């Protein structure tokens with residue numbers, strides 16, 4: 001058995017898509033209570049190519065890089081707001097329709 005772990009996967013960029021089963025909520029409705037969504041490893045995300053759950057070690061990396069990008073975007077848009085003027089813009093743009101309006105929790 002060869003250890004062919006890190007390097008091969010590392011370069012690979014995995015594209016994630018919102019899990020169609022749980023709609024990114026990470027849980028699905030059970031009869032009495034919510035259950036961890038098995039379609040996506042309870043992450044809310046699946047491989048965009050195959051629609052399958054990613055193995056955890058890949059999932060962590062993919063989520064990490066997505067979060068990193070999201071944080072960067074957030075910081076960029078903050079900077080743009082700072083450059084382009086008053087705090088009023090911040091109030092307006094605050095969370096407009098991130099991920100749709102289909103929230104059915106509680």
Ligand SMILES: [Zn+2]
Nearest residue numbers: 019022037040
């Ligand atoms: Zn799911």
